[in-house]
Amino acid sequence: MKSSLPILSALLLTLASCQNSATKVRIQSPNYTNTIQFELSEEGLPYYLVYHDETTVIDTSFLSFNFKNQPALKSNLKVVSSNSTSINETWEMPWGEQREVVNAYNELVVELEEVNIPNRRMALYFRAYDDGIGFRYEFLAQEGVDSVIIMEENTEFNLTGNHTTWWIPADWDSYEHLYSTTKVSEIKALEHENAAGLGHTSIFHNAVHTPVTMKTQEGIHLSIHEAALLDYASMTLLVDTVNLRLTSQLVGSDRLGYKVKRALPFKTPWRAVQIADEAKDLIASNLIVNLNEPNKIGDVSWFSPMKYMGIWWEMHIDVGSWDYGMTMDEKTGQWVDTGKAHGRHSATTENTKRYIDFASKNNISGLLVEGWNTGWERWIGFEDREGVFDFVTPYSDYDFDEVIRYSKEKGVEIIMHHETSAAPRTYEKQLDTAYQLMAKHGIHSVKSGYVGKIIPKGEYHHGQWMVNHYQKAVEKAAKYQVAVNAHEPIKATGLRRTYPNTISREGLRGQEFNAWAPDGGNPPEHLAIVAFTRMLAGPIDFTPGVFDILLPTKEKNQINTTLAHQLALYVVIYSPIQMACDLPQNYENQPAFQFIRDVGVDWEQSKVLDGEIGDFVVIAREEKGTGNWFVGGISDEKQRSFTLNFDFLEKDKSYLTTIYRDKDNSHYRSNPTSIEIEQIEVSKNTSLEILMKEGGGFAISMLLQK
Ligand code: NOJ
Ligand code: CA
Numbered sequence: 001m002k003s004s005l006p007i008l009s010a011l012l013l014t015l016a017s018c019q020n021s022a023t024k025v026r027i028q029s030p031n032y033t034n035t036i037q038f039e040l041s042e043e044g045l046p047y048y049l050v051y052h053d054e055t056t057v058i059d060t061s062f063l064s065f066n067f068k069n070q071p072a073l074k075s076n077l078k079v080v081s082s083n084s085t086s087i088n089e090t091w092e093m094p095w096g097e098q099r100e101v102v103n104a105y106n107e108l109v110v111e112l113e114e115v116n117i118p119n120r121r122m123a124l125y126f127r128a129y130d131d132g133i134g135f136r137y138e139f140l141a142q143e144g145v146d147s148v149i150i151m152e153e154n155t156e157f158n159l160t161g162n163h164t165t166w167w168i169p170a171d172w173d174s175y176e177h178l179y180s181t182t183k184v185s186e187i188k189a190l191e192h193e194n195a196a197g198l199g200h201t202s203i204f205h206n207a208v209h210t211p212v213t214m215k216t217q218e219g220i221h222l223s224i225h226e227a228a229l230l231d232y233a234s235m236t237l238l239v240d241t242v243n244l245r246l247t248s249q250l251v252g253s254d255r256l257g258y259k260v261k262r263a264l265p266f267k268t269p270w271r272a273v274q275i276a277d278e279a280k281d282l283i284a285s286n287l288i289v290n291l292n293e294p295n296k297i298g299d300v301s302w303f304s305p306m307k308y309m310g311i312w313w314e315m316h317i318d319v320g321s322w323d324y325g326m327t328m329d330e331k332t333g334q335w336v337d338t339g340k341a342h343g344r345h346s347a348t349t350e351n352t353k354r355y356i357d358f359a360s361k362n363n364i365s366g367l368l369v370e371g372w373n374t375g376w377e378r379w380i381g382f383e384d385r386e387g388v389f390d391f392v393t394p395y396s397d398y399d400f401d402e403v404i405r406y407s408k409e410k411g412v413e414i415i416m417h418h419e420t421s422a423a424p425r426t427y428e429k430q431l432d433t434a435y436q437l438m439a440k441h442g443i444h445s446v447k448s449g450y451v452g453k454i455i456p457k458g459e460y461h462h463g464q465w466m467v468n469h470y471q472k473a474v475e476k477a478a479k480y481q482v483a484v485n486a487h488e489p490i491k492a493t494g495l496r497r498t499y500p501n502t503i504s505r506e507g508l509r510g511q512e513f514n515a516w517a518p519d520g521g522n523p524p525e526h527l528a529i530v531a532f533t534r535m536l537a538g539p540i541d542f543t544p545g546v547f548d549i550l551l552p553t554k555e556k557n558q559i560n561t562t563l564a565h566q567l568a569l570y571v572v573i574y575s576p577i578q579m580a581c582d583l584p585q586n587y588e589n590q591p592a593f594q595f596i597r598d599v600g601v602d603w604e605q606s607k608v609l610d611g612e613i614g615d616f617v618v619i620a621r622e623e624k625g626t627g628n629w630f631v632g633g634i635s636d637e638k639q640r641s642f643t644l645n646f647d648f649l650e651k652d653k654s655y656l657t658t659i660y661r662d663k664d665n666s667h668y669r670s671n672p673t674s675i676e677i678e679q680i681e682v683s684k685n686t687s688l689e690i691l692m693k694e695g696g697g698f699a700i701s702m703l704l705q706k
Contacts, residue, residue: 023079027108029128030088034275036126036133038110044077046112046124047156050133052220052275061156061245063124063137068149068258073120080111080121091294094500095305095576097606099624103290105129111140118142125267131285132274134227138267150260155248155271157224157237159184162244163214166533166613168192170207170236172251172460173200173453175491175507178522179529181614184214185241196517198380198488200422200453202460207236207249209491211274211536213282213613221279221613223536227270227291229493230471233259234462235271253465255458269493274536280608282532283619288494289538297478300500303444305576305602308366308415309359311346313546313581315370316515317553320346322371322379322419324395335377337396347371349399353406358584360410363597366577367407368415368447372398375421379451385421386455391434404441415445415485422452422461422488424469431473435480444481445503445577447541448473450488462490474499485541485577492538504539504575511543511581514559515551524560524668524695525614525636531572532613543579544569545596548586549672561634562666563592563675565697570599571632572619572697577601592675595660598701599630607648616640616692620648627704629655635692637668644700646686655702657682661690668695 026037035051039060050058064074088104108126113119123138139148162185168177169189176197180187193203211225224246226235233250240247248271250259270291276282314320325341328334347369355367375389382388394400407414416438420427427434427448438446450461459465470490477484478501487506496502508530514521527542534540544566549559559566570578580587580596587593600623609631611617618633629649633642649655657680666674672695682688682702690698 025079025082025108025110027084027106027126027128029106029130030104031130033130034128034133036108036128036135038108038124038126040077040079043075044115045075046077048126048135050273050275055218055220056160057216057220057222057275058273059158059160061158062154063156064154066151066154068151070148073114073122076115077112078115080113082108082110084108094295094300095602097574097603097621099604101286101289103286105290127291129287129290131276131281132272132287134270134272134287134291136268136270139262139264141265145264147261147263149258150250150262151258153235153248153250153259153268157246157273159214159244159246161217163216163222166213166529167208169203170205170209170249172202172204172462174198174461174488175209175534176509176513178509178526179533181529184239184244187239187241189239196513196519198451200451200461205238205249206241207238208246209236211533212237212246213533213536215279215613219277221276221282223274223282223533225272225274225288225493225537227272227288227494228293228498229269229467229490229495231262231266231464231468232269233464234467234491235269251460251462253459253463255456256465260464279532279613280611280617282536283608283611283617284606285536288536289497292494292497294497295500296498297501302481303483303501303503306365306413307363307578307580307596307599307601308368309355309364309580309584310368310370310415311352311355312368312370313515314346314583316512317551319553319583320344322346323376324397326374326377328377335374345371345395345397347395348397349402352398352403355584356407356410356412358587359412362587362593364580365411366413366415366445368417368579369403370417370419372400372417379419379421385423385452386426388423389419389421389426391418391427391430392437408442414441414443415447416443417447417449419449419451422450423455424450424466425455428469428472431476435477435482438482439480445483445485446477447485447487450486461488466490474502477501487541494538496538504541504577506541507537508534508540508542510541511546514546515554515557517557521557521560523637527569527573528611528617528634528636529614531611531617535573539575540573541575541577541579542569542573543581544573545580545582547582547590547592547673559672560668560695562662562668562672562693562696564660564662564666564699565634565668565695567592567595567660567699568632568634568697570596571621571630571699572617572634574606591677592660594658595699595701598703600624600626600628609644609648610642616642618642618644627653629702631700631702632697633690633692634697635695637694639691639693639696641689641691644688644690646682646688647684649682649684651684654705655682656705657700657702659698659700661698662693662696664691666693666696
């Protein structure tokens, strides 16, 4: 249902007093809990404030832009018009944390014009939702001007206190950083320059990435992010540790010498602030997807959410390798098989069939194969990566057609892998042929990768040029009925609503860091922070499910969680593709593997039962189509007990319920694989005390009995 009635909560208060001509306009959310107030100062400087009930959560925050070859758009503005509308609609996710999403907000559009020549015009869109606010700029058409070159956007978020903040540094090339928990005044992003990663760290300022999540002294939770990042540079937030103010700083291009170039007219991405009284409500919020446009690619029934395995973990734990061991012929520059291959190549036909056999027997419908195509000999650490990978030529020990034939026979879908090695121009040239090959074989999803510094030099993963590359790949993929799971991606900004084929992505320190990070991997609190930060942006390909937690092939690394915590991640971390990342032999004869066989990947509804950022989180989800429920809970490095009430269940339904939980002697360092598996009786009235040990957690499957 849509309506565009004038609404009471949008008040235009023009203060035409004798002293000034300042203007004040405000809009409130449907239940009046959140308010955005827009004002123009006497000098015509635009600014806004945000209130949560009676509390100011964003204080006077100015808005301006700097351009190349044009004066800044900053002051001497006047309000030309202001209009409000009210929307209350429900839309359906093709797959997701829930089937139906309510999108209810009040919107205020304020049109501004410069008082002086050249009388540039701009519109500001403010939306007030019950779970936060969003605003965006529209650069309107201007006579004689085709385009603008933005040198900086200065959107302020003036904080009202020295909030506790969960942040990662604004690395222009990577989101693969551990979260720090500090006061705003103590944010020191530059200290993370040499963090463990894949060698493409670019941190230049004391700035943070979004989503950045904060808790105020009054206990209000805020998370700042952006939505609908299209044809624009990613927004990072420069931190003023003295005045406690965050200001947008766009990722730039050293090559082009600006931040954004756009033809007029255009709209920027939304700047969004999630606001919640309780931490758990941040996760339940749909603000970011709601700020995006509806599906633009039509029918997507060609993709189904799935669990998948991969020829993947074995390379990360040094059991195999991506490359085959070819040698470059100095004279011809061609890669040749000189018979000196090292014999460690993982993506062989035989090994792939072994994984297919295991997946098909265990209710796992996808298999990712990395290292199947030529180019890996020259993958990491090389300057010259242009033209190296091709996305249609398999290594000689990988019989592409036979693998496809066998996978179809066994009912397992192969997931394509395209490591671009951050050479997007090489990839773009091959997009059609690469996706054509997939379409021909009925392959409907691809994992892409962008490891390394971007070629051409001077571009960064999160600048406008790369934003456009990632988007081009997604739109092209949609034409071939291909769904994309990018690693080293651009951040998620809710575009999955508009382009549902952006099924998942990395964009965080994933499980792989546990295999090789010199700092020892992700600490136990990692995902209890991620759930309230990175996950607010959208689905995560974290790749859970390590059973061989002590990693015998890796002397210095192990997983810093218990086995029950690994199982819980299938529920806690949302993604329509969930990997069972360990090797088949590590799952054989493991009773706990039954949870992975059973767990759903697509949800009718989700209930975030409780959580505190960095401490613990417990989520229950009802599987779409079956009525089965699954619950996952994870703790940080501390042991804690949780009282689980099953009041989310319907009355008079019975379930075959199995709980997988830490034992008294479980501990993420010393005894991570100790697990208790028990069948229990539960109903709507049950209340269960569950102990999560250090780095631990629990998982529950509730299979509806018909
Ligand atoms: C980094 C990705 O995150 C990882 O999953 C992948 O195996 C390698 N790149 C190779 O593409
Ligand atoms: Ca990665």
